[in-house]
Each structure stands twice: as structure tokens, then as C-alpha cells.
Amino acid sequence: MGIQKLNLRGMGSNICMNQACRVTTSCEWKKGWSLKSGGFATLCYSCGSAYENSVFCETFHSKESGWRECTVCRKRIHCGCIASRYLHEYMDFGGIACISCAKRLEIRLVQSMQIPGDILNGTVVTNGNPTVNENQIGDSHVSFGGLLRLAKAVETDVVSSGLDQVKVDKPMLKTGDQNKRFPHLAQQCSSSAFVKSDNIRPIQGVKDTNESSPQPPINFSLTSSLLPFPGRNVEGITEQNKGSFQKEQRSRNILPKPPKPSPTVGTEANNNGTVSQVRVARPPAEGRGRNQLLPRYWPRITDQELQQLSGELKSTIVPLFEKILSASDAGRIGRLVLPKACAEAYFPHITQSEGIPIRIQDIKGKEWTFQFRFWPNNNSRMYVLEGVTPCIQNMQLEAGDTVTFSKIVPGGQLVVGGRKASNNGDVQDSQAPSIPNGDSTGETSFSGVTDNMVTNGGRTSDDSSMQRNTSIPEKKKLRNIKNKRLLMNTDEAMELQITWEEAQELFRPSPTSEPTIVMVEDHEFEEFEEPPIFGKTTVFTSRPSGEQEQLAQCDNCSKWRRLPLNALLSAKWTCSENIWDLKRSSCSAPEDINPRDLESFFSINKDSKKQRFSDNKTSNEGEPCGLDALATAAVLGDSIVELGESSVGATTRHPRHRPGCTCIVCIQPPSGKGKHEPSCKCNVCLTVRRRFKTLMMRKKKRQSEREAELALGKEKVPEDIAGQALLSINPLENEVNYNDAQIELEESSNGGQLDLNCDPHKEDDLLAAAAGMSLTSLMNAATLPMDMYLRPCMISRNAVDGEENVGGLVCGDVEQERGDG
DNA sequence: ACTTTGCATGTGCAT
């Protein structure tokens, strides 16, 4: 076919080469559309001819530009430019596969068109909700296969049974069977989870090399409860009718990146206390094919809400997008800023700035007329809905709440709804409202579904009145919803510190990543490429014999089980997973822990937390934030360690780490975003640099000692020749070095001023070094390269002087030093 | 004096 894949991003504006179109492409549009003939001729979404003549290539937006991992085998694949033609394949369940994996999957699909009994291999049906064992990444392709087969089967039938049908009427599995075996799936199907996805794209690469394959592009949607990979998002689409399906055959959609930090789905308790799945569905592609909606605008609606909504309107509702109301949206001006992509995708095309009146009905069927218009803005457009105030007030929405837009099919009538923000997370997190109800306590409601839900689902009437009664300064503070994320009142900050510490205890290394062993100060550290995952809370106690142990409570029977200290548990753990004590690997096995022991442990723990809380409350002047908050928490954590010393034990994270440890290693952010700049002068960075410096000094010293010994063995050389020689290189620098070293030595030898870097076992060496000029000189020599290293990093005398300030940060170390000492 | 309108600008974020 000779199709070229070009990445045209960043090449400036282009004009569509289709003479009938000639649309000037915006940056978004110029992504990778190119003609077979090559060059940089860009075809746009508008004219559609690009679909005939070119294929899509997007740069995968990886941090390492141009490279991405195969979702299946983790091999690196080039970005998909010309050089890497046919090296990858987009997978329908998200991600990309290298050619070999893609082939394997394809073969598997062909071989298993029938749905076998083990279709849910690798999945666990819990409470009717099939979930994937999160720790079985290696097996995930098995469940992929199963899921693919199921989805394929269902979808094939959807397609063949008439695309006008929004609901799946004749899935291959008889509905009854399906309900029995996979009630959740049945629910998804009936609520049209398995319907045609908009996620149709030209099969490229592998397809080109497998022309004989009769497989049409497989497109299906899974709600996130069926995520084959934990933490990896599969985009779900609620529904699609024939028209849009056909359209989508020609519309290649850009896969938006999944929301970070990817809690795209959650369970949501409704008013009855039952739990329903939050639907986080990428909305259907429509209109001009612009469907690059930011995940934050993806509609999040539970099945129950959707069903209720559909029931209220006696129609089928397709959620389109939603938006958290900003202060200006919800203000008196009555202008609701529409996300550009949403406006262009789901609202009528307008050419005049004045726009057009647009009629939207609310959930109760009441019709509202808004002016849909745009303002020119930086060579772009800013879309607004004017006159929304009455509607928003009618729905009792305010800044921070969510307004939702849906459409009725068939017909396309727009429907506006609303959802009250939860008491906590929602209002704070406008940027990533990934979990509308982050606390999973049913804080959200789909306003307008019923009045009840507006008042009861979102928050209690007290709560809402509380919010309405927010003082004016408070309101002013909350005006900027974005910044509001950063705001927290005293109690929240306190809560953060506590929950942060508690969260620390839940961290477990990602099961998928192998640690790199790093030696720092003769200790092995495990460095993980992937951020930690949350594991089950366990407690560490000491037995009367002094032996330390870890206790975990079964999520099923609530019995406590003894575990090895190094046992790492997944977030949900039951007796059956007790591989360390087979006698107690069943919930029927009796608990072997004295209830009194447990009681005493928990009383200690409770007290310590209380202590922490009260301590912090009393000394709460100037709210700590960011790393300062961490530092504060670290100090608090120190007292915790002391209070509950008997209950702590080492873990595998690093030799000095204990649960709740707030030492420098433990508080470091995971790799990737959020890492500190090289020039960062925060406490953490200073400490890290200081430690590195000390480490290097020590190494140099040792090396020099060895060399000196060797030299002594051969011929008696004046002890400080080496040092003097080096000192002569740059007297000024060495003056500084000398001072620094002297400071370190002074500090380390100064009672009450612990040098946290010092290995107590080597303290004597240092002292001896301080006493003898020869060793000092050697050390000066050793410091020289380090200083040269440190200078660009702005490590100054002050930084060294400030060491004491970071003592709190390394409380675990202090503890260790004390213990060692 | 107050409200509405239209645009400009600052900020955050993705690339």
C-alpha cells in the first residue's frame, strides 16, 4: 500500500491539500496525516479523504520521545514514524503491541471465535463483578484473549443484529446464561457497554502484513471493571448508533491518554447503599470527528444513573461530556465556557461569533435555550453557552459541581444534567476529576435524575447549606477552582499528614517492576522504576520473645494472621492467600493470635495517633505544605516511632525503613513527574546531595587510605604529599572544601549534633582523621571532585550548615543511628 | 450605578 506514516506534529500550520476543503489545520489536526505521496501535505478531519489515502500515526507521547513499550511484552517499539512502519499495532483494548504480540493476539482471536467456558480465564468473578487479578500481569493476555473473544462475539452480534439498536439484543451468550454467569457483563451489555466503539481506526502495520486476515477491526468497549491490565485504562464507550458507527468507520480517533493517575473508575454507592460501577466512558466521536476530549471531560456516570436517566426521559441517553463548573461558569454572568473539543464535537457548527440559540432540555424534560457562541481567542475559539444561570440555579449547581451533557438517541436532543460535588475530593480536584467520588461513599449524584439525588446523593442539606454559607473570604479563596486544589484548611492539612503517613504504610513495590539495587552508604536500596502501588495495611509487632512479626487481617473473615516480615500483600487479601502458613490458609482456621495482644497493640497505635494529632494541632502555626508538610509529618512520625517502637519492624523497602518511615528514601517521589529539579534546594534534595557528598568523601577516603597503605608498603612517603599536591590545584576551592569537611567533622564529633550520614561504625575513623593532618589532607583531596560536582548544584556552605534542619526528614535514620549507637 | 458584552491576559498543561 505504500502508506507513509509521518509525524507532522510541530510543523506549524498546514492547509488541507484537498482543494475542496483547504481547512487550515490547527495543531491538533496536523497530527500525522499525510499523503501517500509523502511530503507534508496534511489532510484534515474535515474532508475525510485522509482516511482513504493515509493512515494515522501519532507520536506516542512517551517521555522518551519516539519510543513506547509494547503493552504485552514490554519491548520497546519505535514511535511509528517512517522508520518503524509496520512495527506496531494499536490494540483495541488500548495500548499498542509490537508486531509479534499483535500477531499472536490475532491468531488467538481467530482460533477462538467461540466463547469457551474459560472465557474469563484470569478473571475472578466477585459479587458478580468480574475483576482481574491485579497481581497477575503475566496472565493478563490470557484474560485479554477471553475478553476479546467475548467482546468480539458480542460485538459481532451487535453489528449484525442491526446497528440502529442501541442495546444489545442478541448477544451470542443467551442473556439468561449471561446473567447467571456474568451478571455484571449482562448489565454492561444491557446498558450498552458493549456497543460499537468509536475507537475504530485503520488497521495498520500488522494488518498490512496480514492482508489475508479476514478479521475486521475489532472494536469493543469494556467498562473499567474489566480492565485487563490493572491501572491501565480501557476506554469504554457507552453507545453508538448506526449513523455514528458508519461515520466512525471513517473517523480515526486519537486515543486520548488515559487519565492520570488513572482512577478512571470507581465504585459508587448509591442511596441504597448498593455499589454500582462508575462509567467513565470516552464519549462518542461525532460531528467533525474531533474527539480528542480530555479525559477530564469524559462523562462519568454510573450504570444506575444512566438507566435512571434513560428511564426518566423514556429514551436512550448517550453521555457526551461533563465539566466541573468554575466560579465564572457558575457565576452570575451566566456564561458557561465549553471545552473547545466538546463544543466542536457535540454542538452545532457555528461560523459567526454571535453563535446560535440552542435548545437543551434538562432531565426533567424542561427545555432551556442558551446562546451557543464563541469568542475569537488567540487564533482559536473560545466557546461559551450564554444564559445558563437559570438552568444552573434550577439544578442547584454551584462552582465545583459538575454539569453534564448528554444526548438522546435517536434524535440527538441535547440534555443537560448536573452532579453535586462531593464534600471532599471533587471540589478540590477540578483538573482531574477522575473519581467523582473519590471516597467511594456515594457522594455524587446525578442531579436532575431525582430531586432526592440532588439533595441526598451529593451531600446532606446541611452540607450544602454549609457550602452556600461559606464566608465571603472563603469564597474568594475558592474562586479559582484550579488553585483550590492547592488550598486546604488546617484540618485538611492535618488530615493529609496523617493519611499520608498511613498511606506510606500501604505502599508496596509494583509487582511488575524489578528493583534496581543501589548501594548507598553500604546499604542496599531497591529502586523501582514504577511508582509503588497500594497494598494492604498490615501491622508489625514484636512477640514476647523479641521476634518481630507482621500481622494482616483477612478481608473475608477478619481474622488476623501472622506473616513473615517481608510479606507484601495486595490491597485485598484473604486467608486463602496465606502461603506462609498453610494451616491458616483458610478462613475456617482459627485465629492464633491472642486477642489481648491485638488489643494492646491497637491501643498503643491509637494513642500514638492521637498524640500525633494533638501535638500537631497545638503547634499549628503556618500551614505546612508540600515538602514542608512532609517534613512536619516526618517529625511527627518520629514521635510515632518512639511511641510504637515495639510495633515496628523492618521491611524490604530499605534496610532502615519501617512502616510509616518518613526518611529521605521513603519520602522521595516515585520516578517520573514530580521529581525535583537538579538545582532544587529543598530539604530533601539538599539531604540527598549531602549524603551523596558524604558517601563520595568516604569512598575517596578509603581509596586514598588504601593507596597510602600501598605506598607505605613500597616506600615511606611523607604522609600529606598527595593531599598537598591536590591542594595546590586550587587553593581557594580547597579552602572551601576544607571548611566543609571540617564542618562535617565537627558536626559528627559534636555531641547532640549527629551527622546523620555517618556510619557509627566508622565514626572512629573520621575522628581519627580529624586528629591527624595527613588524613585530613587526604580527605580534602577526596572532596575536591565532589565539590566540583556540587558547585553546579548550588550546594553551599549554607546548605551544609542547614543540615540540622533536615534532621527531621531522616528520622528513620536518626532512629537507626540511635539504635545502632 | 449597575449589568452585559467582548476581548485580553495569565496560568496550567501537554507536547
Place this chain on the structure above:
DNA sequence: TGCACATGCAAAGTT
């Protein structure tokens, strides 16, 4: 660096 978007603000309109 560019885009999207929240919001500021001045001009115009209205009471």
C-alpha cells in the same frame, strides 16, 4: 512553545 481555559477588565448598554 502553543493551546485551552478561567477570569479580569474596559467599553457599551441598560436601568
